[in-house]
Amino acid sequence: MDPQHFSLDPALYNVPSRDELREYRIWDGHYHGFLTTEDPIQRHREMMFYVERMGIERVISLDAGGTISNPLQSAPHDDAIWNLLEQEQATLSGLAPIDPGYPKESCEKMEKWVRNGPCIGIKYYGSTEAAIPCSHPNNDEIIRLAGELEAVIYIHTWIKIGGSPRYPGGGNNPGESTPMDVAILAERFPDIPLICGHSGGDWELGIPAIRPYENVYLQFDGSDPHSGAVDKAVNELGADRITWGGHGPSRSYSTELSKVLGASIPKADKMKVLGGNFRKLAERIFKAKGLSLQPH
Amino acid sequence: MFNRRKFLCTTLLAAAGSNLPFPKKWHATHYSRHQQKSDDAPFITDTNINLFQWPFRRLKYSQTDLMLAKLRKHRINQAWAGSYEALFHKDLAGVNFRLAEECRERGEGMLIPFGTVNVGWPGWEEELRRCHEQYHMPGIRIYPGYQAFDLDHSDFRSFLQVMTERGMILQIACDMEDARVHHPLIEVRDISMDLLPGLVKAVPELKVQLLYWNHKVGHNLLERLIADTFVVFDTSRIESSGGVGRLIDGNPWFGNPVTIPANRILFGSHVPYFPVEANILKLFESPLTLEQISAIVSDNANHLLDSRL
Numbered sequence: 001m002d003p004q005h006f007s008l009d010p011a012l013y014n015v016p017s018r019d020e021l022r023e024y025r026i027w028d029g030h031y032h033g034f035l036t037t038e039d040p041i042q043r044h045r046e047m048m049f050y051v052e053r054m055g056i057e058r059v060i061s062l063d064a065g066g067t068i069s070n071p072l073q074s075a076p077h078d079d080a081i082w083n084l085l086e087q088e089q090a091t092l093s094g095l096a097p098i099d100p101g102y103p104k105e106s107c108e109k110m111e112k113w114v115r116n117g118p119c120i121g122i123k124y125y126g127s128t129e130a131a132i133p134c135s136h137p138n139n140d141e142i143i144r145l146a147g148e149l150e151a152v153i154y155i156h157t158w159i160k161i162g163g164s165p166r167y168p169g170g171g172n173n174p175g176e177s178t179p180m181d182v183a184i185l186a187e188r189f190p191d192i193p194l195i196c197g198h199s200g201g202d203w204e205l206g207i208p209a210i211r212p213y214e215n216v217y218l219q220f221d222g223s224d225p226h227s228g229a230v231d232k233a234v235n236e237l238g239a240d241r242i243t244w245g246g247h248g249p250s251r252s253y254s255t256e257l258s259k260v261l262g263a264s265i266p267k268a269d270k271m272k273v274l275g276g277n278f279r280k281l282a283e284r285i286f287k288a289k290g291l292s293l294q295p296h
Numbered sequence: 297m298f299n300r301r302k303f304l305c306t307t308l309l310a311a312a313g314s315n316l317p318f319p320k321k322w323h324a325t326h327y328s329r330h331q332q333k334s335d336d337a338p339f340i341t342d343t344n345i346n347l348f349q350w351p352f353r354r355l356k357y358s359q360t361d362l363m364l365a366k367l368r369k370h371r372i373n374q375a376w377a378g379s380y381e382a383l384f385h386k387d388l389a390g391v392n393f394r395l396a397e398e399c400r401e402r403g404e405g406m407l408i409p410f411g412t413v414n415v416g417w418p419g420w421e422e423e424l425r426r427c428h429e430q431y432h433m434p435g436i437r438i439y440p441g442y443q444a445f446d447l448d449h450s451d452f453r454s455f456l457q458v459m460t461e462r463g464m465i466l467q468i469a470c471d472m473e474d475a476r477v478h479h480p481l482i483e484v485r486d487i488s489m490d491l492l493p494g495l496v497k498a499v500p501e502l503k504v505q506l507l508y509w510n511h512k513v514g515h516n517l518l519e520r521l522i523a524d525t526f527v528v529f530d531t532s533r534i535e536s537s538g539g540v541g542r543l544i545d546g547n548p549w550f551g552n553p554v555t556i557p558a559n560r561i562l563f564g565s566h567v568p569y570f571p572v573e574a575n576i577l578k579l580f581e582s583p584l585t586l587e588q589i590s591a592i593v594s595d596n597a598n599h600l601l602d603s604r605l
Contacts, residue, residue, distance in 0.1 A: 254577030262571030
């Protein structure tokens with residue numbers, strides 16, 4: 001099946017065609033093509049159909065090495081994923097998940113996968129065995145090393161309603177960071193860029209939480225598409241502080257792209273959000289690794 | 297200050313408005329106005345939009361005229377409209393009247409009102425009668441999670457029976473938003489849909505559509521609904537990469553394989569809460585045939601309306 005074949009012209013429905021999407025130079029900063037207990041390589045191959053079809057220029061996997069429950073332990077497909085990150089470096093990048101419950105081991109993984117391996121950054125998962133959020137002092141060693149490597153730092157955040165009485169964040173998993181945790185970390189490391197993932201989960205609370213911290217980027221990925229959310233983020237944070245991710249295969253590119261395409265902001269700002277800002281964040285480590293930021 | 301004079305004026309205006317007739321066939325007026333003949337691409341019937349103010353924040357396109365302009369821009373020429381007021385208002389007679397009036401006054405021939413009743417509250421039979429006989433609504437949209445009744449409520453079977461006798465479409469809004477971002481003061485009921493297949497099988501003539509259904513319909517329930525009933529589904533919260541096409545192919549990314557035939561899927565945008573682009577793009581993210589797209593965006597909805605008559 002040809003991923004570039006469409007039964008109808010998207011222009012008839014006033015949404016961008018594949019060629020127009022390509023012009024946006026979209027970098028998917030939240031790609032879960034390897035996140036499966038089955039065969040991650042096969043899943044990645046299947047996902048590439050939709051990546052190609054939706055005109056995505058590059059995907060950044062957040063699952064390079066280990067598993068979601070044990071990010072610091074080697075997993076059976078680690079070697080295959082490592083090889084793919086090298087072979088497909090024109091369109092595929094990787095972030096290595098770490099665990100702030102184990103800073104020493106996390107730094108060892110960063111040495112292997114980032115300094116001496118194919119990855120361009122690190123990822124904080126949504127829960128940790130030791131229940132340590134990103135604001136905990138354990139993180140300082142990790143963030144210092146990431147800063148030295150000029151690595152991209154992606155932090156999963158959510159603010160889930162829960163608890164008794166219910167409050168924002170009361171439903172979070174143990175150790176699951178909130179945008180407020182990111183703000184605390186950002187204050188300790190004002191010169192190191194941090195990506196606050198999932199737009200904070202609840203963007204209405206996440207945006208003000210990180211607003212004062214110029215080194216924090218808000219990434220729209222992995223949540224329902226709320227009309228007006230990107231407009232609000234651009235208004236409060238500026239278009240230069242917003243990045244984007246697709247969160248496939250569990251989320252649809254349509255859902256995630258619509259957040260930006262439906263925003264009443266200039267095309268130049270949409271291009272920043274959909275890829276330009278991520279490229280700026282990754283520019284130094286790409287250069288250090290001899291990688292190209294240009295489309296293949 | 298809202299004094300007696302203002303109250304009387306408001307009441308009289310409402311009374312005057314209510315004397316104007318409501319269209320007997322809401323869906324018959326739109327085609328000539330917005331249909332173009334320059335191509336074969338189907339226009340879209342959006343089966344899931346809501347009018348008025350979302351209770352928890354201002355939405356970009358909640359103003360009806362702005363919403364309609366936005367929908368038209370994306371080739372949507374008919375939209376089935378519920379009311380956000382249905383979530384928390386107790387005066388459902390007022391909710392349904394305002395919905396019908398807004399569709400008539402500002403709907404530009406595109407909007408079809410779907411009023412609501414609360415089966416758990418007194419007087420639902422009369423609200424239903426008004427929706428059908430007075431406003432000529434083709435269907436009813438219920439919100440069990442917000443209206444706080446379960447499907448095993450003693451009146452629910454009667455409600456389904458009356459809906460069937462009146463030939464109305466029943467839309468069940470399973471969710472309105474991700475429960476993780478609810479306002480902390482609001483604890484929306486986590487309604488189970490497990491009884492639905494049995495209830496619907498008892499009234500096989502009833503037309504039922506589920507909206508924003510994915511969180512409430514797991515694989516097993518979905519299989520039962522597909523196999524045992526004629527329930528149809530909107531697209532609004534169908535997620536995953538190429539999710540619509542993979543459901544049609546019986547090849548979802550997660551869980552057991554389950555197939556929803558294309559003739560059981562109807563376009564629903566959940567506008568103005570979701571950007572309309574989300575569900576438009578889904579038509580292209582999956583490699584759908586023209587026949588499948590036509591079914592999803594218009595044929596299935598038209599069939600549901602026509603078969604009701």
